[in-house]
Amino acid sequence: MTRRILVIEDDPETRGFIAKGLKEEGYAVETAEDGRNGLYLATEGGHDAIVLDRMLPGLDGVSLVKSLRAAGIQSPVLILTAISAVDERVRGLRSGADDYLVKPFSFQELLARIEALMRRPQEQKEPVSLTCGDLEMDLLKRTVHRGGAEIALTQMEFQILEYFLRRKDRVVTRTMLLEGIWGYHFDPQTNVVDVHVSKLRKRIDDDTRSPMIRTVRGHGYMLSDDT
């Protein structure tokens, strides 16, 4: 069944660009140009995700999320904000939104985050192990095997790999890693995230096998089994 996404954004160009991109990805998209219409459409329910701007005419984004939650609408919400300050990011999440994205953003980043949000409700039962091809992660024993051989990982490498495995075959961006692994709501000035990922990659991939963690140029990484 086609997934439905509601986009609430007052800037027509941004709204059009998000809607067009999501339609190309196969989603059914509804749009609203202000807070009131957005709230009206959202309360009809049944959206798999809601993307909304932090500053909207009529009703601002944070109040809108609060109204939605008060009305019992549990659709995951991603807030778009023009303010990059650390405080603003945290405040957006505290209002009841599930994720935020700072403008300007790349469409790939938005898509990666929407897909990550929509996957959540399906994972109702916490798995005890995660797999990708011949890579196996035991979440209880906290061990990792590839092709039967155990791979020793540091705690941080384990966390990063777990993050990737939970988002198998989907793009994981650098900022998603920063927020998800370290809880940092800012971008470092160095390529330190890439270094962490390449360190992990060296542990689980070697020359004899095709690499599992691929770099998606300009966007981030993807863990998948190509064999």
Added chain:
Amino acid sequence: MFRSARLRLIVISAGLGSLAVAVVLALVFWTVNRIIETETRSVVNAELTGLAESYGDLGILGLSRTIDRRVRSGSDPDAVYLLTDGFGQAVAGNLGAWPPTVEAGGGWVELELIRTDNEKVVPISAASVQLRGGERLLVGRDASARQRFDAILIQSLILGLSAAVVVSLVIGWLLSRLVFSRLSEVADTAGEIISGEMARRIPLRGTGDEFDRLAVTLNEMLDRIEDLIANLRMTTDSFAHDLRSPLTRLRVHIETLANDRLDGDAKAHALDRSVSEIDHLLRIFSDLTEIARADALLGQSEFETVDLTALIREVADFAEPLAAETSIRIETNGTAPPIVGHRALLLRAFVNLVENALRYAPPGSQVSIGLSTSGGIACISVSDAGDGVPDSALDTIFRPFVTLDESRTGGASGLGLALVAAIARLHHGSATAANLNPGFRISLQIPLGSGA
């Protein structure tokens, strides 16, 4: 009319001054009257008792003779007497007849009666007694002299009060002149500053009084504002300058893309470069926003207890793989008690400092993050073995967009250290740099419980 603060001040001062004087004068009037009253009553009572005793000794004839003698002698012209028989017929004294409203022995009375010695109706305060044989005796004082005295007293008091009103009006006026002449100096100076003379300051009188102290404080505030404006202007200038380079490069890349003869690889390269130039510009914007917010103390509502020891451990773990690429070791040492602060911004500051140190540390060397406390101030320092900066630049590297050769100021946007300093200021602390010869160190001093 009461919109004029000066008039209001004069009226209030005069009103309060006059009220105070009026209260004092009323008190004087009341006290004087009470003293005279008490005195009169004690004299009359003594006389009444004395005469009643002589009635006991000498009988009605003796008493009437004594009274007549006293009236005739005129030694006390204000004294009045009346002795009547049991039917109220006058026997002796200088009053006409027993007043029907007065009951003998009924206590102190005030009334008006005709004096038989000078045939005048006079006000009288008197006491009376019923004698054993049914005769009645009344002794009193003619109060007309006292009423004249009261009138004179009231007159002088009113005169005094009028003088007091005039004096307090003058005092109010002088007071308001004193206050408002100083105020108008402040207003004049402010007016001149508004009209563009930013360097103008409020003149001091050198008295060291409250007005001088106010002027000093205001002048210091003006200095601070002027500093901030100068800084802002410098930042804006540098900002404009620093935007030019990435924008120019961006333009070149886009022009390259417009070239049809370009092959796919070159186009992809130009696109990549364009995106990274835009990211660079966004980074400048976002860092500037964060600095401005920290300087406006916006983050203080998010303050919480922060364990610095755990925080630097976390930052060291985060940066460790990056350091390992050039065989640099990151070492943490020391501890500090928890502080009240903005966890996310402190993290950001420490990550900035460590990344900065890693950029300048020679391969194979060591970067250390140290924690210590002294005098209620936590000190977080990050040192590396790289080259320092010229001593003259130790302060200026914390300013936005300061460009040095081999700039250590920071990071992709040139704002890294400025942000670190702003985050320190948000915590009522400061950032300092030191050349270790060899090596370089940046320290943050943050008061414990700075958010309290």
